[in-house]
Every structure is written in C-alpha cells, then in structure tokens.
Amino acid sequence: MNFSVLKRKGVLLLVAAALALAIPPTAKALGFDVFSAIESTITGEIGGALTAMNGIQNSLRQDQQTLLFPVALINQAHSYVITIMGSYRGWMSGVFRLPVNSAQLTANQNLEHAFLSGSSASLGNMNALYTASFGALPTATAAPKAHRQMMDMNDALAKDALARSVAADQATTSLIQMANQIENETATTAPGTADMLSATARAAELESLAAQHRLLASMLREEAANLAYRNGLRKQRVIEALQVNSNLKETVAAP
Incomplete structure (x- = not known):
C-alpha cells in the first residue's frame, strides 16, 4: 500500500478518534461501545472505500506494466x-590486448x-x-x-x-x-x-x-x-x- 493510502487512513482514524472523544459521558454510561463503533466504521464504509481505491491503483499499475512499460x-x-x-x-x-611489439x-x-x-x-x-x-x-x-x-x-x-x-x-x-x-x-x-x-x-x-x-x-x-x-x-x-x-x-x- 502506498503512502497516500496510509495518509488517508491516518486522517480517518484521527477523525474517528475525535468523534469518540466528542461522545458525551451519558452515551458511555448507557453502554455505547466506542471502539466497536470505530472498528465498524473502518472495516465497513472506510474499508470498502480503501479497497476500491486499492483496486483502481492496481488496475492502473497493471495497465502501465502491460501497455506503457511491458x-x-x-x-x-x-x-x-x-x-x-x-x-x-x-x-x-x-x-x-594482442601484443604488437616487435623491436x-x-x-x-x-x-x-x-x-x-x-x-x-x-x-x-x-x-x-x-x-x-x-x-x-x-x-x-x-x-x-x-x-x-x-x-x-x-x-x-x-x-x-x-x-x-x-x-x-x-x-x-x-x-x-x-x-x-x-x-x-x-x-x-x-x-x-x-x-x-x-x-x-x-x-x-x-x-x-x-x-x-x-x-x-x-x-x-x-x-x-x-x-x-x-x-x-x-x-x-x-x-x-x-x-x-x-x-x-x-x-x-x-x-
């Protein structure tokens, strides 16, 4: 996975963490599982988007290796x-290195x-x-x-x-x-x-x-x-x- 994808994941994790910190204590008291919500978001919507982007990048790389640089x-x-x-x-x-001297x-x-x-x-x-x-x-x-x-x-x-x-x-x-x-x-x-x-x-x-x-x-x-x-x-x-x-x-x- 290249650096741009890792960067996007890092940004999304920071956003998720910020949302978790913004949850009021009453939601936590009611049994709201913050980490389960973050994991579900990453593996669900975000994970699907990242998988799609990786697929596009792999397809482009394959086209380059097939057409531009076989x-x-x-x-x-x-x-x-x-x-x-x-x-x-x-x-x-x-x-x-053949010898040509004859003197x-x-x-x-x-x-x-x-x-x-x-x-x-x-x-x-x-x-x-x-x-x-x-x-x-x-x-x-x-x-x-x-x-x-x-x-x-x-x-x-x-x-x-x-x-x-x-x-x-x-x-x-x-x-x-x-x-x-x-x-x-x-x-x-x-x-x-x-x-x-x-x-x-x-x-x-x-x-x-x-x-x-x-x-x-x-x-x-x-x-x-x-x-x-x-x-x-x-x-x-x-x-x-x-x-x-x-x-x-x-x-x-x-x-």
Whole structure:
C-alpha cells in the first residue's frame, strides 16, 4: 500500500478518534461501545472505500506494466543485452590486448614500450628514448644548416606523432570503459532512465568523433611535413647545383 493510502487512513482514524472523544459521558454510561463503533466504521464504509481505491491503483499499475512499460519485453531486452555482452566483450578485450611489439634491440624496445603503453605518463621520457633509438641531431660543424633544420623538424614531427598516438590510445581506453559501463547499466536499467543512458551514449560518441578528428588533423600535419621535406630536398639540390656552377666558373676563369 502506498503512502497516500496510509495518509488517508491516518486522517480517518484521527477523525474517528475525535468523534469518540466528542461522545458525551451519558452515551458511555448507557453502554455505547466506542471502539466497536470505530472498528465498524473502518472495516465497513472506510474499508470498502480503501479497497476500491486499492483496486483502481492496481488496475492502473497493471495497465502501465502491460501497455506503457511491458515487463516481459523489458526483461527480454535486458536478456538480449546480457547475451550480446557475453558473446563479444571477452573476445574484443582479447583483441585489444594482442601484443604488437616487435623491436629486438634494447633501446628500441624501450621506445616501443613507451609509445605502446597507452599512458601519457610515459611521454616524459620520450625525447631521451627517441634519441637513444634514432640518434641525436648533428652539430653545426658536422652537417650543413639546411640538413640540420630538416632533420630537426622531422624528429619533432615524429615525436609529435608518437605522443599523439599515445594520447589517442589513452582516450580509446577511456571510451571503452565508458561503453562497457553503459552496456552494464543497459542490462538493468528501468524504462524511465533509458533516455539518460541514450544521452550518455551520444556524449561518448561525440567524444570519440573528436578524438578521430584530432588524429586526422595529426595525419594532415604529417602529410604536410612530408611535402615540405621533399620540397626542401629540391631546394637543397638547387643550391648545390648553383654552388657547383659557381665553382666551375671560378675554375675556368682561373689563369
């Protein structure tokens, strides 16, 4: 019985008690049974009304469970979600954990472990690990300035791409955890909270799209850097050809 029915009963009992107190002593002296009268009133007129109200409420509840929120279909949906999770979640988790590392040397293994860790905490040692694997930038006396500039920019772009991949893996892990949580809640959710779960899923989808766009932007930067690098090589060849022509002219003009 819900709170509203209990409240109505309490009010009726208070009214009955007030009526009992209002009975004059002469009525009591004549043998008038107050408690029998109260009990008769509660079990008779009041009890019948309460029974009718309870019947109406039960009928409304049954209509809601049959038409608006069919319990059988809701349980069927919950069972379907549980079946789907059981059939693919473990398999997908195994796929995400497949080892893809292949470096053989110690320095390269350390770098590979850092950018496959999926944690931004490993980015603090990225410069040292990268230098240990690919070498340091030549000094100014060891290589021409143009070559040093292109090597420096290529190293910077490579480090940026590695850092972006680590951040993307970390974001993917977070999204997978959020997706699993949404699935778990879907398996037990009530009809009234389905829209809230749908909104949460939409928000997660937007976050995933934002991460994809960041990766696409990183790919575009890498492609632009590749074009700039190849164009830089052409410029260097032109400079070298001009230098060769100048040297030849000086040689021919020499007495």
